[in-house]
Amino acid sequence: MAIRNKRLPVSEANGHQFVNNEAEVNVFNGEMYPAGFPFGGCRICGQHPTYEVIEEAAHVQEPCSHPDGITTTITLSVPSGKLLVSDNLRPVYNWGDDALVDYNCVLGRDRAIKAMAAIGCAFGPASDRSLGLYRTEQDRYIIATPWIDFDNDETPSIPEETCLAQICTDIWSYAIADYEHWLSMGGDPETLDSGDTIVNVTPGTYQFVHHSGERGFDLDSDETVIFAHVERVA
Template sequence: MAIRSKRLPVSEANGHQFVNNEAEVNVFNGETFPAGFPFGGCRICGQHPTYEVVEEAAHVQEPCSHPDGITTTITLSVPSGKLLVSDNLRPVYNWGDDALVDYNCVLGRDRAIKAMAAIGCAFGHASDRSLGLYRTEQDRYIIATPWIDFDNDETPSIPDETCLAQICTDIWSYSLADYEHWLSMGGDPETLDSGDTVVNVTPGTYQFVHHSGERGFDVDSEGTVIFAHVDRIA
């Protein structure tokens, strides 16, 4: 008797989010057995919860720990007023592997952001789209991807002249630090290149609110995609 595999829609996700919203089952001797999620665990919590099959659909049993996703807030001290903006500031700033669960889920990225903030680096996950640091008001910034409507006048949704730093997205991330702190940690100016920018800001403490882990965050949405709000708070 052959085992047959098929995919079923997840009709009750219990707060989790699965790619394509699909679960797999094996069918053997007329009976159906849960066989996991074809594209990995929940994209928020990383778990692989159990599920029952009810009327050709999966009903997940254990609830997600973060059904609304995660907004990650950290602060970065920039006493020098010189903000180094880059895609990658490793190995000067690096998280210990033990600090992480799974970087492929939002919960793991939340821990990575916090581990990096604790050592002086505002780090975050991006997409492979055009990314930059833009000034919105005095002492207020966004890390964002502008929307360009190619069907119309191609005017970007954020004015080009407010862009203070373009960020390379080859590795889908951004990293910011106080330039003098980076030097004191062993950063070598010789290693900086055209993808790294030092932006003059008001010296102080900046709050970064990272939005990419929130439920409904969509890099493909029309309009400006804001990965983080950056505001001076002290």
């Protein structure tokens, strides 16, 4: 078994974001790994870096391919005017894992979102906190987790009356599709349960702008956490 010899501070992360806030690397028998190894790949691109030691500090040699994170934008056709809102629309919609980068990094999740959009599902990662689809104005929505101040009046940061669908967070995701398309792909209405909601919207094409891959996205914010903006664009 490898023995940890020492730790070195990371003075140049080259755009990568690692466990332990990019602060340190562990040195094992002359090999260097981000603190938190084996979960030490870059949170953005998934790359396991190589280092150069300069003045008793580690410098990452290869730059991150997406140093600012990724804002993923997809579109979803909703000709029926009915959105099926759920946390999980598999097996009707599913991506091929073999074609993806590690889902645990932002780049992998970006590819998963795009792969699902290509087959008719607006999919996105979430957290384990309360999640919902909220109307902000005509033909505009957000997928968000409201902030609730339990120490005061417990009033959520988003008006409850604007919530069109609550989304279960057991598997930390949301999945939305045109209801008629879901049926045409083999969806069985008998499999729907209380965690699935059909929402009436204006027929058209909807754009989903996913924010959870952006650098600085804060799941633990004391404000509303917006995972995606949704609006009808055509």
